[in-house]
Amino acid sequence: TDRNMTLKSLMFCAGGCAGMSVDLTLFPLDTIKTRLQSQQGFYKAGGFRGIYAGVPSAAVGSFPNAAAFFVTYECTKSLLSTGGALAAPHMAPVTHMLAASLGEIVACLIRVPTEVVKQRAQASPSCSTYHILLSTLREEVNSKQNTFFKEKSIPFSLVQFPLWEYLKTLWSWRQGHTLYSWQAAVCGAFAGAVAAFVTTPLDVAKTRIMLAKAGSTTASGNIPLVLYDVWKSRGLKGLFAGSIPRMTFISVGGFIFLGAYDKVRHILL
Numbered sequence: 097t098d099r100n101m102t103l104k105s106l107m108f109c110a111g112g113c114a115g116m117s118v119d120l121t122l123f124p125l126d127t128i129k130t131r132l133q134s135q136q137g138f139y140k141a142g143g144f145r146g147i148y149a150g151v152p153s154a155a156v157g158s159f160p161n162a163a164a165f166f167v168t169y170e171c172t173k174s175l176l177s178t179g180g181a182l183a184a185p186h187m188a189p190v191t192h193m194l195a196a197s198l199g200e201i202v203a204c205l206i207r208v209p210t211e212v213v214k215q216r217a218q219a220s221p222s223c224s225t226y227h228i229l230l231s232t233l234r235e236e237v238n239s240k241q242n243t244f245f246k247e248k249s250i251p252f253s254l255v256q257f258p259l260w261e262y263l264k265t266l267w268s269w270r271q272g273h274t275l276y277s278w279q280a281a282v283c284g285a286f287a288g289a290v291a292a293f294v295t296t297p298l299d300v301a302k303t304r305i306m307l308a309k310a311g312s313t314t315a316s317g318n319i320p321l322v323l324y325d326v327w328k329s330r331g332l333k334g335l336f337a338g339s340i341p342r343m344t345f346i347s348v349g350g351f352i353f354l355g356a357y358d359k360v361r362h363i364l365l
Contacts, residue, residue, distance in 0.1 A: 108163040110360035115162020118353040119154050123147075125345040126154075130218040132338035133303040135314075146221025150214040153225050157210025161203050166357060169199035169257070188265075189258040196253035215306045251298055256291035260284055260354060277362065281355025288350025292343045297323055297335040299342060 119126075124147040134141040142149065172195035177188075216228045223231075263283035268275050275283070301322040308314035314322055326334045 108167050110357050111166030112159035112163035113360050114166075114353045114357035115158040116155075117356050118349040119158035120151070121352060122345050122349050123151055123154060125341050125348075127218045129338040129341040129345060130215050130303055132341065133300050134219045134307055135304055136219070141219040142221040149221040150217030150225055150228075153210045153214040153217060153229070157206055157214075161207040161210070162353070164206055165199040165203035168202045169195045172198050188261065192258040192261045193254050196257035197250050200250045200253045212306050215303060219307055252291050252295045255294055256287045256350070259290060260287040260350075263287060275358075277355050277359035280358040281351045284350035284354030285347045286350075288354075289343050289347035292346035293336075293339055296337075296339040296342055297326075300326055300335060300337055303338075 127142075127147050127149065128144075131138045131141040131143065173191060176191045176194060213225060213229050213232055216232060217223065217225045220228065260283050263286060264275055264280055267279060267283065298319070301319045304314055304322050304326070305319075314325070323335065330337070
């Protein structure tokens with residue numbers, strides 16, 4: 097119906113605006129995290145130089161990526177909550193997990209190509225984003241390997257979104273009315289920080305895979321193997337490398353992203 101199409105368009109705009117605001121605001125922290133996780137080490141990967149390297153890729157991908165996620169997330173959540181076994185209140189976390197997983201799968205089609213180029217630019221600040229894009233396309237075509245679909249962000253959303261929804265429901269119930277946007281933002285910050293810490297080892301593996309040369313063992317995308325290699329060479333510290341900037345980035349990002357999404361959605365709807 098026309099109403100459903102309008103709602104989807106509004107959610108698309110709300111999600112896209114939220115994604116752009118957080119990605120561009122917190123880009124320097126993301127660069128530091130990528131360089132801390134890089135196999136060549138923080139200073140060899142660029143240190144504090146060229147902190148905005150790779151920003152064109154992030155700017156191009158952030159709006160459609162966030163928009164695609166939220167349209168899928170909200171539509172799936174609405175669909176699963178209207179009837180059947182998942183409509184029961186105690187099944188809400190399962191509904192949010194399924195909706196978040198499907199949202200990530202759709203968003204990854206946009207996010208992963210831009211993320212590969214962005215992280216390679218962050219770890220090689222002397223090269224331009226355009227040069228890295230051409231180089232990456234050439235490598236992937238020649239090696240018949242598709243690193244564009246190696247990101248493993250579903251576990252993160254499985255933690256963040258059910259926790260965000262639960263905190264919002266709990267806070268709303270305690271105060272007796274719907275949350276203000278700043279309260280939804282606080283819930284988003286806390287949920288993001290918890291999810292960020294728990295999934296840091298997977299993020300380390302993702303960074304190693306995306307920065308790897310096509311054809312190498314790491315580039316094959318075997319996450320357990322990459323994690324074992326990190327554990328062997330750098331121990332627990334290596335598995336949680338970049339966890340502080342990652343938690344800071346995602347916590348502040350969760351505040352801006354989910355708060356902005358909630359605010360824009362309320363304004364538009």
